[in-house]
Amino acid sequence: MASIDFENLKQKITETANTVVEKTTAFAKDVAGKSSDAAKNVAGKAQTLAKKTKLNAEIAGERENTKKLYAQLGQLYYEKYAGQTDPDFAEVITDIEEALARIAEKREEINALATDSDVTVEVEEVYIDPDHIVDEVEKTAEAEAETAATAAEEAAQEAQRVYEDTVDTVTQPPQE
Numbered sequence: 001m002a003s004i005d006f007e008n009l010k011q012k013i014t015e016t017a018n019t020v021v022e023k024t025t026a027f028a029k030d031v032a033g034k035s036s037d038a039a040k041n042v043a044g045k046a047q048t049l050a051k052k053t054k055l056n057a058e059i060a061g062e063r064e065n066t067k068k069l070y071a072q073l074g075q076l077y078y079e080k081y082a083g084q085t086d087p088d089f090a091e092v093i094t095d096i097e098e099a100l101a102r103i104a105e106k107r108e109e110i111n112a113l114a115t116d117s118d119v120t121v122e123v124e125e126v127y128i129d130p131d132h133i134v135d136e137v138e139k140t141a142e143a144e145a146e147t148a149a150t151a152a153e154e155a156a157q158e159a160q161r162v163y164e165d166t167v168d169t170v171t172q173p174p175q176e
Contacts, residue, residue: 021166028159035152042148046140 077089078096 017166021163024159024166025163028156028163032152032156032159035155036149039148039152042144043142046142046144 078093081089082093082097
């Protein structure tokens with residue numbers, strides 16, 4: 001019957017365990033590094049998206065402002081030159097006068113329908129602040145980036161724990 005060389009067997013098991021530990025540690029570090037890089041990448045893209053959203057909201061605000069200014073310019077022109085119509089503007093001025101007449105007629109109808117018991121409801125123009133939307137997007141992006149970074153850190157800690165458990169298991173003396 002052949003005898004077993006326990007010292008040689010123990011040495012080979014230890015070498016194998018060390019190799020497993022090294023590969024596990026390398027893998028864990030690689031995963032943690034990639035997770036951290038991914039979190040940074042997500043955070044960067046979220047910040048870029050937030051900036052683009054903010055700029056687009058500012059553009060929309062400027063467009064809305066431009067429309068109001070054009071309307072104001074048109075109203076000022078109409079008020080100043082309505083009686084001395086330039087032939088190039090005659091059709092538009094006529095359309096404005098007709099629209100104003102229709103508005104006056106409809107107001108008269110409303111007044112005719114009104115009674116003392118009627119409830120008057122005024123509707124105001126609703127304005128959504130683009131800066132508020134951008135702030136919310138930025139907060140969400142930052143929260144997601146923090147979540148990704150936390151997940152990467154937890155993965156690295158778990159990999160370290162697995163490494164330490166493996167080392168402890170391999171280096172414990174055999175129980176007899």
